Amino acid sequence: MSGRRSRSRQSSGTSRISEDQINDLIIKLQQLLPELRDSRRSDKVSAARVLQETCNYIRNLHREVDDLSERLSELLANTDTAQAALIRSLLTQ
Amino acid sequence: MASSDKTTNTDIPKKDVFALHFLQSLSNLKAQNPLDSPDKANVCVKKIKLAAYVSMARSAGGTSRLWSRALLRRAAKGNNKIPRRKKKVTWHRKRRSNRRAPVVEEAAERLRNLVPGGGAMETSKLMEETAHYIKCLSMQVKVMQCIVNGLSTK
Numbered sequence: 623m624s625g626r627r628s629r630s631r632q633s634s635g636t637s638r639i640s641e642d643q644i645n646d647l648i649i650k651l652q653q654l655l656p657e658l659r660d661s662r663r664s665d666k667v668s669a670a671r672v673l674q675e676t677c678n679y680i681r682n683l684h685r686e687v688d689d690l691s692e693r694l695s696e697l698l699a700n701t702d703t704a705q706a707a708l709i710r711s712l713l714t715q
Numbered sequence: 716m717a718s719s720d721k722t723t724n725t726d727i728p729k730k731d732v733f734a735l736h737f738l739q740s741l742s743n744l745k746a747q748n749p750l751d752s753p754d755k756a757n758v759c760v761k762k763i764k765l766a767a768y769v770s771m772a773r774s775a776g777g778t779s780r781l782w783s784r785a786l787l788r789r790a791a792k793g794n795n796k797i798p799r800r801k802k803k804v805t806w807h808r809k810r811r812s813n814r815r816a817p818v819v820e821e822a823a824e825r826l827r828n829l830v831p832g833g834g835a836m837e838t839s840k841l842m843e844e845t846a847h848y849i850k851c852l853s854m855q856v857k858v859m860q861c862i863v864n865g866l867s868t869k
Contacts, residue, residue, distance in 0.1 A: 647842035650725065654849050673822035676845060680829045683852045690859040691764040695756060697866040698745070698763075 648672050655679050725846040727854060728774055734858045736774045740766035765790060771855040775847070782844045783851075785832025 652658045652672045657679070661667055744762055769790045772783035823841060827833035830845050 644839055644842070647839060647846070650846050651842060651849075654846060668818075670816070670818040670822050673819065673826055676849070677822065677825045677829055680826075680845075680849060680852065683849070683856055684829075686856045687764060687767055687852070687859065690856065690863055691767060692760050693863050694741075694763050694859065694866075695759045697863060698741070699756075699759070 644669070651676055725843065725850060727847065727850045728776075730854060730858060733771065733774045733851075733854050734861070736770035737767060737855070737858055738862070740770040767855060767859060771851050774855075775851045780844065780847060781836060781840065782831045782833070782848045785835075789831065 648669045652661075652667060655672070655675050657675045658667055658672060741763070744766055768786055772786040772790075775783045778784040778787060820838070823838050826841060826845060827836065830836075830841065830848050833841055833844070836844060
């Protein structure tokens with residue numbers, strides 16, 4: 623419901639996002655990327671580059687989820703519930 | 716409901732929350748039907764993958780985020796593919812794209828295809844949701860790595 627509300631507000635044009643806000647968001651994103659996180663503040667990374675690296679990073683993470691799902695599937699097939707329960711108790715501590 | 720409206724808050728819950736949700740999904744899967752029939756290995760991987768994304772969306776606060784809402788809706792439909800964007804949105808975006816550098820819009824376009832529900836997001840919203848999505852996704856990967864490590868070095 624809130625999504626609909628915000629969408630109508632966007633189209634009315636009253637909430638034009640300023641470039642500053644976009645820049646803040648770009649910096650926020652940049653700090654999340656292993657590739658760009660450590661770059662100095664002085665050498666500014668372009669917005670396009672940040673978005674590009676963001677895409678790459680998300681793709682990598684998706685691939686990791688794929689691989690890990692595969693490994694988990696193998697492991698769970700060979701593991702009895704007792705072990706799984708043990709893991710569960712370890713992880714929830 | 717109003718919480719996600721104005722803020723650019725991209726904080727996420729702790730790792731335990733993700734681990735708990737994922738393990739719950741996994742044990743539900745196991746209870747539903749055993750994962751150990753070898754001929755269904757592919758199906759099993761798909762189910763685990765779906766469990767990973769769905770539990771991640773739940774950990775992230777269910778429907779309080781645009782991306783998690785889109786992901787849960789997609790999962791509920793039993794459809795793993797990224798839905799096609801609506802035409803109306805394309806028009807909306809084209810109009811906007813004149814104001815920003817084309818390279819940025821081009822990259823944002825690619826991002827829209829990767830973030831669940833991204834197709835319907837305005838660029839600044841897209842970036843905010845992406846930041847949150849990335850955090851959750853990397854947390855989910857960590858949790859899965861933990862479980863895989865735990866299970867393989869028994």
